[in-house]
Every structure is written in C-alpha cells, then in structure tokens.
Amino acid sequence: PSLNKVYLVNSGTEACEGALKLVRRVTGRSQLISCHNAYHGNTMGSMSVMGFEERKQVFRPLIPDVDFITFNNEEDIQKITTKTAGIILESIQGGAGFIQPKNDFLAKVKKRCSDVGALMIVDEIQPGFGRTGKLFGFENYNVVPDVVIIGKGMAGGMPVGGFIADEKYMDLLSHDPKLGHITTFGGHPVIAAACLATLEEILEKDYAAQSLAKEKLFRELLVHPLIDEVRGKGLMLAAMTRNSEITNKVIFKCQDKGLILFWLLFEGKAIRITPPLTISEDEIREGCAIIIEAMNEILIEN
Ligand SMILES: Cc1ncc(COP(=O)(O)O)c(C=O)c1O
Known part of the structure; x- marks a missing residue:
C-alpha cells in the first residue's frame, strides 16, 4: 500500500475520525489501540483514543474496544494482535511532553502491524509540514505508516484537516458504503488553494x-x-x-x-x-x- 490518496476535512479531529473509520472498514475488525498521554482531538472518536483519563471521564461511555499501550515500550507492541484494526500514534508525542520515538519504536510497531494484518495510523497534525526537519515527522524515524492524518499548519492558518492512505483503502470508504465519509466543506476550493500555496512555499523555501x-x-x-x-x-x-x-x-x-x-x-x-x-x-x-x-x-x- 502507498500513501496516494487524501481526503480533506475541516479539522484535525475530523481527520482522526476518518482514519479510525478507515482502519475498521479495511480490516473488518473493531479494536483500536492508542498510547497513554496521546492527544488526537476532541470529538467522540478522537477523545476515545485520548490517553488521558481525567479529560474524558465525564463524557463516557465513549466508543468501545479501545486499548492503550505506552509509547516507546517495546513489550507493549505485542498487544497489537489479529483482533486489532489499527493503532494510532503521534510521530512525536505532543501533549505528553514532546517525546520522540526511541530505538526504532515506530518501525517496530509497523512491522508488528504488518505481521498481524493491522493498520498503523500516524498523527502528523502537529509535527507535519516541515516542523521537525522533514515534510512529515515519521520520515525522521525510518517508517512509512498505512494512514497519515494531517491538519494545523497545512493551510497556513486556514481551517483544514486530512487523512491519507492507499487509494484502494480510501475507495472502500467512498463507495462501500457509498459516501461513507462525507462533509459539506471538505475540499473547499479556497481552503484547497491555501493548502497548495502553503505546501509550495514550504518546499520552495525549504x-x-x-x-x-x-x-x-x-x-x-x-x-x-x-x-x-x-x-x-x-x-x-x-x-x-x-x-x-x-x-x-x-x-x-x-x-x-x-x-x-x-x-x-x-x-x-x-x-x-x-x-x-x-x-x-x-x-x-x-x-x-x-x-x-x-x-x-x-x-x-x-
Ligand atoms: C497531535 C494532534 N492531533 C490532533 C489534533 C486535533 O486537531 P484539531 O484541533 O484541528 O481538531 C491536535 C491539535 O492540537 C494535535 O496536536
């Protein structure tokens, strides 16, 4: 699979929602894994994979079948199994304290996902678009995820988010069920123009x-x-x-x-x-x- 198709939505948390739906749809499995102290947004699905109980307790029940591992803990990688639809991780943990992956942690997670048929979602909403020395943070850590979620700086301050995956996965979401992830303003031409201009500027000025x-x-x-x-x-x-x-x-x-x-x-x-x-x-x-x-x-x- 390659990262060759993007869906534009309106915010980072919506990008996360789309990615969580995508991994469930592609694998036909329900379990989602996230990390302690992870932050992926504030809508119900994103909050369900938030690794900070204090901020979500009063909104329960959230979506079921979500489990947590500790970022950089290699033993925990075994918790990804043939029941797992996907794991979501930030390439550099943000809210947790700007914690970088160690000892090829992300690459090891990806290997485990490939072995058990789960998908790996990497959240680039904060590190992405040039902030960490590469266009995307994961490029620093020797890994290519199955799904990437983006947002924040991608349109130079205009409201947007997106999720990227292989076209054959994305087509399942758009055609089976039909219109499986739609939103009125997704791909709005003004925002899309801002995304393109921002990307060109980031690349041109390096x-x-x-x-x-x-x-x-x-x-x-x-x-x-x-x-x-x-x-x-x-x-x-x-x-x-x-x-x-x-x-x-x-x-x-x-x-x-x-x-x-x-x-x-x-x-x-x-x-x-x-x-x-x-x-x-x-x-x-x-x-x-x-x-x-x-x-x-x-x-x-x-
Ligand atoms: C890593 C990460 N994921 C997701 C989000 C959610 O993005 P948004 O605030 O656009 O919904 C944020 C926002 O702070 C973030 O830093």
Missing part, C-alpha cells in the same frame, strides 16, 4: 531544513539553571523546568513582556516553544532573551 538550523540556535540560547532539558525536534521544542510552578511563572512573565508561549496539554513542566516556521534568527534571539530575563527574575525572587 522550511523543513531551516527548522533544524533554527532548533540549533534555540538550543544554544536556551541555557539556564531553571531549564533541565530542551525536548523535541526542529521547531517543536519544549523547555523543561523542575516543576509546573516554575513553568507557570515563566509563561506568565513572558506574556507580560510581550512574548506568547504556551503549556503542553498533559505535561505541566513543559514550556512550549512552537513558533511559526517563518520565524527569523533575530526573532529567535529576541524571544530567547525574554525567556532568560524572566528566568533570571524568578531566580532573584526566590
């Missing part, structure tokens, strides 16, 4: 390669006693502090100084640094100087 050079500069500048580690890849970075209290202080102080940072969904120690790919070297220097200044103030106050 923003993927630029994101690696920019990562290097961030890593040189983000050195401070309050930063334990800088996680992530390219322009998907998180500065990790000792605790969420310090992280909150840094984020609020920076906001007062005119710099917008953010948190990660499930990891309170992370200061999220995910600027537009167009950020300049001067802007990186200016932003990092504000972060360091805020951290120096926190050290003095304590």
Whole structure:
C-alpha cells in the first residue's frame, strides 16, 4: 500500500475520525489501540483514543474496544494482535511532553502491524509540514505508516484537516458504503488553494531544513539553571523546568513582556516553544532573551 490518496476535512479531529473509520472498514475488525498521554482531538472518536483519563471521564461511555499501550515500550507492541484494526500514534508525542520515538519504536510497531494484518495510523497534525526537519515527522524515524492524518499548519492558518492512505483503502470508504465519509466543506476550493500555496512555499523555501538550523540556535540560547532539558525536534521544542510552578511563572512573565508561549496539554513542566516556521534568527534571539530575563527574575525572587 502507498500513501496516494487524501481526503480533506475541516479539522484535525475530523481527520482522526476518518482514519479510525478507515482502519475498521479495511480490516473488518473493531479494536483500536492508542498510547497513554496521546492527544488526537476532541470529538467522540478522537477523545476515545485520548490517553488521558481525567479529560474524558465525564463524557463516557465513549466508543468501545479501545486499548492503550505506552509509547516507546517495546513489550507493549505485542498487544497489537489479529483482533486489532489499527493503532494510532503521534510521530512525536505532543501533549505528553514532546517525546520522540526511541530505538526504532515506530518501525517496530509497523512491522508488528504488518505481521498481524493491522493498520498503523500516524498523527502528523502537529509535527507535519516541515516542523521537525522533514515534510512529515515519521520520515525522521525510518517508517512509512498505512494512514497519515494531517491538519494545523497545512493551510497556513486556514481551517483544514486530512487523512491519507492507499487509494484502494480510501475507495472502500467512498463507495462501500457509498459516501461513507462525507462533509459539506471538505475540499473547499479556497481552503484547497491555501493548502497548495502553503505546501509550495514550504518546499520552495525549504522550511523543513531551516527548522533544524533554527532548533540549533534555540538550543544554544536556551541555557539556564531553571531549564533541565530542551525536548523535541526542529521547531517543536519544549523547555523543561523542575516543576509546573516554575513553568507557570515563566509563561506568565513572558506574556507580560510581550512574548506568547504556551503549556503542553498533559505535561505541566513543559514550556512550549512552537513558533511559526517563518520565524527569523533575530526573532529567535529576541524571544530567547525574554525567556532568560524572566528566568533570571524568578531566580532573584526566590
Ligand atoms: C497531535 C494532534 N492531533 C490532533 C489534533 C486535533 O486537531 P484539531 O484541533 O484541528 O481538531 C491536535 C491539535 O492540537 C494535535 O496536536
């Protein structure tokens, strides 16, 4: 199978819904596997594969036959069996704390899927479109998934999502049942034009390669006693502090100084640094100087 057909929908979570339906339709099986601390969106199906109980508990019952494994835990790969329709994973776990796959984890998951006839869905909604040094994050990790879901940056800020798989799989969804996954505005011509223009710009300016050079500069500048580690890849970075209290202080102080940072969904120690790919070297220097200044103030106050 190859990744030769895309369906456009309106958001990332809808792309996830389409992919979950697709793997059930293609395999005729029902079990879906996801990862602890995974985030794939907020509609019912996507929330069912969210690996964070606290945020979904009050909405139960969700869709049945969903199981969870731990990202990077090789023993857990055995939980993918001939009952599994598909497994969904982010190529770099986002909400969990910008955790990269280790020791060919993704390639090992793919091998297991091939062995048992399950399909592998990779969520590129956050890492995709040049943010991690390649057009798609999975290209960094020696694997080609069966299904890819995309969104966020793919239309330069316009609302869109998509899922990609082999034409013969996608045709099942469109013809059997007929119109098996439709939506009024999917493939809207204005949005499609924005997608094309964004893709051309990313490829022409080689923003993927630029994101690696920019990562290097961030890593040189983000050195401070309050930063334990800088996680992530390219322009998907998180500065990790000792605790969420310090992280909150840094984020609020920076906001007062005119710099917008953010948190990660499930990891309170992370200061999220995910600027537009167009950020300049001067802007990186200016932003990092504000972060360091805020951290120096926190050290003095304590
Ligand atoms: C990895 C990942 N998957 C899915 C989604 C959901 O996308 P949307 O907010 O467009 O529904 C997000 C959004 O934050 C995401 O980061």
